[in-house]
Amino acid sequence: MNRLLKTSTALAMALTVMGSPAFADMDAAIAFLDEHIGDMSALTREEQEAEVQWFIDAAEPFRGMTINVVSETLTTHEWEANVLAPAFSAMTGINLTHTLISEGDVVERLQTQLQTGENVFDMYINDADLIGTHWRYQQTRNLTDWMAGDGASVTNPGLDLDDFIGISMATGPDGKLYQLPVQQFANLYWFRYDWFNDPEIKAAFEEEYGYELGVPVNWSAYEDIAAFFTGREIDGQTVYGHMDYGRRDPSLGWRFTDAWLSMAGASDLGLPNGVPVDEWGIRVNDNFQPVGSCMARGGATNSPAAVYSIEKYVDWLQNYAPPAANGMNFSEAGPVPAQGNVAQQIFWYTAFTADMVADDLPVMNEDGTPKWRMAPSPHGAYWQEGMKVGYQDVGSATLLESTPVDRAQAAWLYAQFIASKTVDVAKSHYGLTFVRESTIQHDSFTERAPRLGGLVEFYRSPERDLWTDTGFNVPDYPRLAQLWWQNIGDASSGARTAQEAMNALCDQQEAVMARLERAGVQGEFGPALNEPRDEAYWLEQPGAPWPALDDEKGTPMTVAYDELIRRWTE
Numbered sequence: 001m002n003r004l005l006k007t008s009t010a011l012a013m014a015l016t017v018m019g020s021p022a023f024a025d026m027d028a029a030i031a032f033l034d035e036h037i038g039d040m041s042a043l044t045r046e047e048q049e050a051e052v053q054w055f056i057d058a059a060e061p062f063r064g065m066t067i068n069v070v071s072e073t074l075t076t077h078e079w080e081a082n083v084l085a086p087a088f089s090a091m092t093g094i095n096l097t098h099t100l101i102s103e104g105d106v107v108e109r110l111q112t113q114l115q116t117g118e119n120v121f122d123m124y125i126n127d128a129d130l131i132g133t134h135w136r137y138q139q140t141r142n143l144t145d146w147m148a149g150d151g152a153s154v155t156n157p158g159l160d161l162d163d164f165i166g167i168s169m170a171t172g173p174d175g176k177l178y179q180l181p182v183q184q185f186a187n188l189y190w191f192r193y194d195w196f197n198d199p200e201i202k203a204a205f206e207e208e209y210g211y212e213l214g215v216p217v218n219w220s221a222y223e224d225i226a227a228f229f230t231g232r233e234i235d236g237q238t239v240y241g242h243m244d245y246g247r248r249d250p251s252l253g254w255r256f257t258d259a260w261l262s263m264a265g266a267s268d269l270g271l272p273n274g275v276p277v278d279e280w281g282i283r284v285n286d287n288f289q290p291v292g293s294c295m296a297r298g299g300a301t302n303s304p305a306a307v308y309s310i311e312k313y314v315d316w317l318q319n320y321a322p323p324a325a326n327g328m329n330f331s332e333a334g335p336v337p338a339q340g341n342v343a344q345q346i347f348w349y350t351a352f353t354a355d356m357v358a359d360d361l362p363v364m365n366e367d368g369t370p371k372w373r374m375a376p377s378p379h380g381a382y383w384q385e386g387m388k389v390g391y392q393d394v395g396s397a398t399l400l401e402s403t404p405v406d407r408a409q410a411a412w413l414y415a416q417f418i419a420s421k422t423v424d425v426a427k428s429h430y431g432l433t434f435v436r437e438s439t440i441q442h443d444s445f446t447e448r449a450p451r452l453g454g455l456v457e458f459y460r461s462p463e464r465d466l467w468t469d470t471g472f473n474v475p476d477y478p479r480l481a482q483l484w485w486q487n488i489g490d491a492s493s494g495a496r497t498a499q500e501a502m503n504a505l506c507d508q509q510e511a512v513m514a515r516l517e518r519a520g521v522q523g524e525f526g527p528a529l530n531e532p533r534d535e536a537y538w539l540e541q542p543g544a545p546w547p548a549l550d551d552e553k554g555t556p557m558t559v560a561y562d563e564l565i566r567r568w569t570e
């Protein structure tokens with residue numbers, strides 16, 4: 001496995017001269033396959049060589065061209081930038097620069113190109129959360145038509161779209177594919193399996209709370225477990241029962257737009273997203289036109305369930321997380337559970353798995369197995385069967401219409417290469433962000449599964465389809481997403497109450513949608529806001545927004561982890 005984790009520095013130095021490819025033929029491909037792929041592929045060696053030969057031949061018209069691609073800084077994308085991009089350049093003769101920046105900066109650059117029409121980057125690797133934006137504005141090349149038209153000559157015959165597990169999330173209501181998944185991860189529940197199964201700890205918990213310590217099914221149990229562990233001394237250290245982050249930073253927005261409100265129970269029933277009210281609290285009509293975000297227009301962004309979700313976030317952050325967590329952002333908070341003093345985390349991205357399995361970490365056993373496990377996140381008091389259960393991030397290659405055709409063609413070759421069957425197993429071993437069924441089912445992951453804390457079992461289970469990305473209701477992701485972190489930041493800092501923050505957020509979302517409606521830039525599928533009316537009217541209607549519960553604590557429920565694994569594997 002260590003061979004897979006090497007950087008490509010030596011290969012890049014051997015195959016490039018002064019930043020330009022030294023040659024573009026099978027010699028470079030053989031060197032790459034020998035060093036980085038081997039038998040870690042869904043293809044045989046003969047099939048690998050045939051696929052990379054296709055890339056070499058298809059790239060011939062673009063040799064010498066310099067192509068610029070951008071993605072967020074994620075473990076998987078680091079491997080693409082440091083290993084796959086130099087190899088692609090050496091094999092094809094295309095000078096490929098893969099730039100890594102923060103996710104917020106990626107969205108900002110994409111928004112700039114959408115607004116100005118200037119070609120900032122030739123390809124963006126950004127979340128399929130923008131599907132509502134791409135479909136409405138029609139400034140993104142839909143790949144269905146692209147592969148049948150200008151992209152036909154550069155579309156890999158072995159691409160095999162049916163093998164991708166996240167295709168539906170990058171597909172618009174028109175049935176067109178707008179983005180190609182290249183990495184994918186879910187938000188799940190993370191916990192210390194060893195502590196949860198310690199007889200003394202289990203007995204102490206049951207004596208104090210009257211039920212068995214296990215994976216929390218609901219927020220009531222999560223809160224009890226957080227309170228139980230916080231301040232407890234285990235293995236000579238003070239333990240915390242919860243981990244999160246609270247810095248007023250763009251990454252704070254993802255913490256909530258990534259289905260937190262629906263996990264609390266604020267949205268309507270329906271998959272992949274609530275219908276007609278989604279996990280952002282945005283209501284649409286039968287034509288997918290957004291009609292409101294505030295309760296006065298039938299939305300749920302400031303509904304009792306949404307406010308409850310923010311109140312719980314703030315309460316847990318202040319009372320059960322390490323004191324430094326309130327000043328951290330997403331990237332800073334991610335590695336903290338691996339330090340060994342956190343008992344559980346309700347909102348944990350599987351993208352961190354790759355950084356949680358190093359042999360020398362305090363959360364790993366001597367035999368290379370983890371002391372932790374992952375499981376479905378618990379749901380809030382307003383949640384009902386049939387609601388969305390969690391979020392899945394589908395980082396996808398995106399080609400904008402403003403990119404010249406030849407540059408888009410060359411970039412499309414790179415998109416297919418980094419998600420190809422030749423490389424995907426090896427890439428997934430490094431980043432652990434699966435996009436292909438053939439990769440998930442590869443024998444090497446059967447062998448490695450015991451060391452990954454439930455990740456392989458989750459992705460081999462049909463239940464993975466219940467975790468979905470942001471859907472069609474969001475008409476302009478870049479403009480609306482930036483409103484979340486600013487308003488949630490006010491709640492996190494105490495500058496506003498949760499109700500005040502969510503009132504401000506829904507007002508601002510509707511102001512953006514009103515401008516889009518007046519401008520008419522999204523055509524027949526753009527916003528068409530409802531007239532405001534008394535909130536009581538909407539609270540009396542079926543579905544979201546849901547009226548306030550008398551008891552938001554509810555009865556705590558837990559389940560044995562081994563029972564969850566049995567359900568996943570059977």
